[in-house]
Amino acid sequence: MRSKFLVKASTFAIILALFSVAMQSCNGEKKQVVETTRKYVIPDTLLKTLQFDTVRTIPLISSITFTGMVDFNQDNQVSVFPQVSGNVSDVKVQLGDYVTAGQTLAVVKSSEMAGYSNNLIVAQTNVTSTKKQLDAANDLFKSGLASSLDVSVAQTNYDQALAQLEMSKRVLKINGDNTKGEWVVRAPVSGFIVQKSITNGTTIRTDNGNNIFTISDLKNVWVWANVYESNIGSIHMGDEVSVTTLSYPGRVFKGKVDKILNALDPATKVMKVRVVIPNPNYELKPQMFASIIIANPENTNAISVSSKALIYDNSRYYVVVYNGKGDASITPVEVLNTLGDKTYIKSGVKDGDRVISSQAIQIYGELNS
Numbered sequence: 101m102r103s104k105f106l107v108k109a110s111t112f113a114i115i116l117a118l119f120s121v122a123m124q125s126c127n128g129e130k131k132q133v134v135e136t137t138r139k140y141v142i143p144d145t146l147l148k149t150l151q152f153d154t155v156r157t158i159p160l161i162s163s164i165t166f167t168g169m170v171d172f173n174q175d176n177q178v179s180v181f182p183q184v185s186g187n188v189s190d191v192k193v194q195l196g197d198y199v200t201a202g203q204t205l206a207v208v209k210s211s212e213m214a215g216y217s218n219n220l221i222v223a224q225t226n227v228t229s230t231k232k233q234l235d236a237a238n239d240l241f242k243s244g245l246a247s248s249l250d251v252s253v254a255q256t257n258y259d260q261a262l263a264q265l266e267m268s269k270r271v272l273k274i275n276g277d278n279t280k281g282e283w284v285v286r287a288p289v290s291g292f293i294v295q296k297s298i299t300n301g302t303t304i305r306t307d308n309g310n311n312i313f314t315i316s317d318l319k320n321v322w323v324w325a326n327v328y329e330s331n332i333g334s335i336h337m338g339d340e341v342s343v344t345t346l347s348y349p350g351r352v353f354k355g356k357v358d359k360i361l362n363a364l365d366p367a368t369k370v371m372k373v374r375v376v377i378p379n380p381n382y383e384l385k386p387q388m389f390a391s392i393i394i395a396n397p398e399n400t401n402a403i404s405v406s407s408k409a410l411i412y413d414n415s416r417y418y419v420v421v422y423n424g425k426g427d428a429s430i431t432p433v434e435v436l437n438t439l440g441d442k443t444y445i446k447s448g449v450k451d452g453d454r455v456i457s458s459q460a461i462q463i464y465g466e467l468n469s
Contacts, residue, residue, distance in 0.1 A: 140466045141426040151458035152422060153406035155449045160402040161395045163439045164334055166373075168325040170345075170388040172294060172316045173376070179295075179311040182304040183275050184283045186210030193313075195296045199287040205313055206285040206298065214281035216272045223265035230258040291317035294386065318386075321379045323355065325392040326370040334396055335360060341375045342393040342439075345384070352441070353377050353384065357394070395439055402436055402444040409457040410435070410443055411464050419449060420456040420463045428456065430467050 142150075190207040193199060237254035240246030276284045295314035298304065304312060323343055327335055337360060343353040359374040375392060377384060410433075411418045421431045433448030449455065456463055 139427075140469075142428055142463065144426070146459075147426060149459070150456055150463075151408075152454050153409055153457040155403055155405050155445070155451055155453040155455060157401050157403050157451045158442075160400050160437070160444060161439055162437060163393050163395050164331055166325040166327055166331075166392045166394070168323050168343075168375075168390045168392045170377075170384050170386055170390055171322045171324055172318070172386050173320050173322050176291070176319070177294070177314060177316040178289050178291075180205070180285060180288065180313040180315070181311050182208070182283075182306055182308070184208065184210040184212040185305045186212065186283060186303070188298050188300055188302040188304060189282075191296075191298060191300055193293050193296070195293055197293045198291070199293060199315065200290045201287055203287045204284055205287055205293075208283040208285065208304065210281060210283045213275060213278060213283050216268070216275060217279040217281060220265075220268040220272055220279070223261065223268040226261040227258070227265050230254070230261040234258045285312070287313075287315060289315055289317065291315040292382075294318075316386075318379055318382050318384075321377055321384050321386065322358075323375040323377055323384075323390050323392060325373040325375060325394075326368070327373050328370055329364065332371055335373055335394060339394050339396075342395070343375065343377060344391045344393070345388050347385075347388060348383065393439070402446075403449065403451055404442045404444050405433075405449065405455055406457040407438055407441050407443045409455040409460055411460055413464070418464065420460050420467070421449065422454045422456055428463055428467065430464060 186208040187210075188206055189209050191205070192207075193203075193205050199205065234251075234254040234257070237246055237251045241248065241251050272279070276282075276286070278284055292315065293313060294316045295311070297310060298312045323341075325341075335357065337357055339357040341355045341357060343355060344351065345353075355375045355377040357373055358376040361372040361374075364371050373392075405419060409419050411420070417433050417435050418430055419433055420428050422428050431448055434446040436444040436446040438444070
């Protein structure tokens with residue numbers, strides 16, 4: 101009888117122990133569920149570093165994006181052509197170098213320059229000789245040994261010699277004013293060497309017609325946009341333009357439509373539109389590919405947020421709305437249009453909402469975890 105009682109007691113103790121373990125396990129699971137569903141609150145240390153943007157209603161501006169290319173401003177570009185024939189002996193600059201007006205670019209050994217120097221010496225000698233003849237004629241005239249006609253002839257010869265000397269000086273000065281038989285090529289303006297077609301030992305000729313250097317200051321550049329026929333009616337002189345390049349992601353360069361070539365290229369079937377862009381830091385380089393965005397105002401308003409606030413995930417756009425005291429929530433939005441640093445929103449947020457515009461992806465990830 102006693103053994104049966106012990107068996108029943110042992111069985112009850114085991115059941116009680118298993119029930120206790122099960123209850124603890126359930127409590128742990130319940131606690132874990134509570135912990136995983138706890139709402140994320142932005143820490144104060146992170147909150148101090150965040151940037152916010154307020155949703156606002158502003159005039160809606162549509163935009164059209166064109167492809168294009170950066171080019172030299174040809175109004176600020178100078179080509180240097182050979183003034184004399186000769187052999188290049190010393191090229192002092194390379195392609196891409198910055199030069200100042202008057203700086204020596206190259207030295208050319210030239211028989212023409214040697215001839216100009218010789219003409220100057222001959223002209224100086226003639227002046228000295230005709231001056232002596234004029235003085236002698238005046239002395240003889242005073243002594244009665246020469247006529248006034250002799251003095252007149254001597255004076256004419258002297259005047260012609262002076263004129264010849266002046267012309268020789270001018271010709272030499274036009275060609276560099278060098279009396280050593282060299283033509284020194286100097287930069288006519290300050291800027292960058294954007295084209296160079298000579299090296300040491302190159303023979304140049306004045307009748308060749310090719311320039312030896314091209315200099316451009318690049319302080320402002322041209323951007324040529326390719327406009328297709330369907331968009332021609334949307335382009336106007338003076339339109340504000342935003343230009344972006346692969347070299348500077350997120351950087352927007354501002355300019356205006358400066359010229360419209362009212363003819364389509366027969367090969368590409370596009371119309372060229374020229375945009376002038378200030379380039380004080382020489383960041384835009386000729387031959388860079390560019391995207392040109394031309395804005396057109398519309399007669400309506402729309403709400404907008406900073407483009408930095410947008411998060412693209414699961415084929416949708418989201419923003420993180422800040423509700424205050426570290427509380428934030430993920431809100432899906434429907435994008436209407438993007439123009440530079442502003443994005444127009446069709447639905448999802450309302451005027452006056454505050455959205456996180458820096459480190460938004462980090463906050464989005466924490467709220468989703």
